[in-house]
Amino acid sequence: MTILRIDPAVADAFPDTLIAAVTATGLRGHEPWPATTAALEHLEQQLADGTWEPADESDPRIEAWHTAYRSFGTNPRRIRPSVDALGRRLAKKGTLPRINPAVDSYNTVSVRHALPAGAFDLGHVTGDIEIRHADGTETFTPLGEPDTTEHPRAGEIIYTDTTDVLTRHWNHRDAHRTRVTEDSTHVAFVLETLHAGRDGHLLETAAGELHDLLVPHAEQVRVSFLIPEQPQATI
Numbered sequence: 310m311t312i313l314r315i316d317p318a319v320a321d322a323f324p325d326t327l328i329a330a331v332t333a334t335g336l337r338g339h340e341p342w343p344a345t346t347a348a349l350e351h352l353e354q355q356l357a358d359g360t361w362e363p364a365d366e367s368d369p370r371i372e373a374w375h376t377a378y379r380s381f382g383t384n385p386r387r388i389r390p391s392v393d394a395l396g397r398r399l400a401k402k403g404t405l406p407r408i409n410p411a412v413d414s415y416n417t418v419s420v421r422h423a424l425p426a427g428a429f430d431l432g433h434v435t436g437d438i439e440i441r442h443a444d445g446t447e448t449f450t451p452l453g454e455p456d457t458t459e460h461p462r463a464g465e466i467i468y469t470d471t472t473d474v475l476t477r478h479w480n481h482r483d484a485h486r487t488r489v490t491e492d493s494t495h496v497a498f499v500l501e502t503l504h505a506g507r508d509g510h511l512l513e514t515a516a517g518e519l520h521d522l523l524v525p526h527a528e529q530v531r532v533s534f535l536i537p538e539q540p541q542a543t544i
Contacts, residue, residue: 311497312543313438313439313533314440314535316439319466320540322380323377324537327501327534327535328534328536330542331497332431334527338494342414342526345417353405365396365397370508373502378390390478391425391482399420410526424502424511425500426501429496438475441467445460445463446460449473451484454485461477465477500515500519516534
């Protein structure tokens with residue numbers, strides 16, 4: 310089993326953090342996921358009709374992440390939180406990218422609720438996963454760039470396992486090694502907010518929606534929540 314934990318220094322710096330970990334086992338990524346397809350198309354139709362639009366950086370949910378990025382030395386207008394970049398892409402193109410059913414599911418939930426989301430193929434994770442400040446010695450291989458090696462700046466918040474970095478700038482970009490594909494069968498999805506007091510109910514709703522999209526295509530799906538007072542969960 311893998312432990313996901315928030316480092317005490319991160320918990321102290323962001324005391325209202327709430328993270329939902331949605332873990333799916335026995336995932337079947339090669340079969341059709343009609344509910345995910347319908348959710349994607351519905352979101353795009355709402356955008357086309359003008360009845361909904363993705364949150365931008367003026368929205369408190371996005372602005373909170375911009376503030377967090379600046380606090381650890383990242384320019385959020387150059388290196389954007391994942392949900393911000395995804396919403397901007399949707400607003401510009403009118404569609405979300407189709408990657409694979411599992412990724413499409415969390416992308417849809419993420420942009421609908423303006424909450425960052427990501428996922429790790431636990432079959433390629435080594436040891437436990439920790440959310441902590443980088444010390445500057447770590448390595449990161451970006452998604453889609455298997456021959457590239459980066460080094461997070463000291464103080465940057467990262468997800469990391471015992472091998473190397475899984476996500477840079479907290480939730481900007483995932484690693485190539487633990488990317489989720491159609492072949493991934495054991496996956497941990499994460500949804501995040503820095504303002505549990507304001508948006509905790511929204512995150513719980515989003516986690517429930519993701520759970521419901523995954524259930525028809527997995528042997529088991531479970532949801533765990535991490536807060537600074539209870540900073541770890543088995544995933």
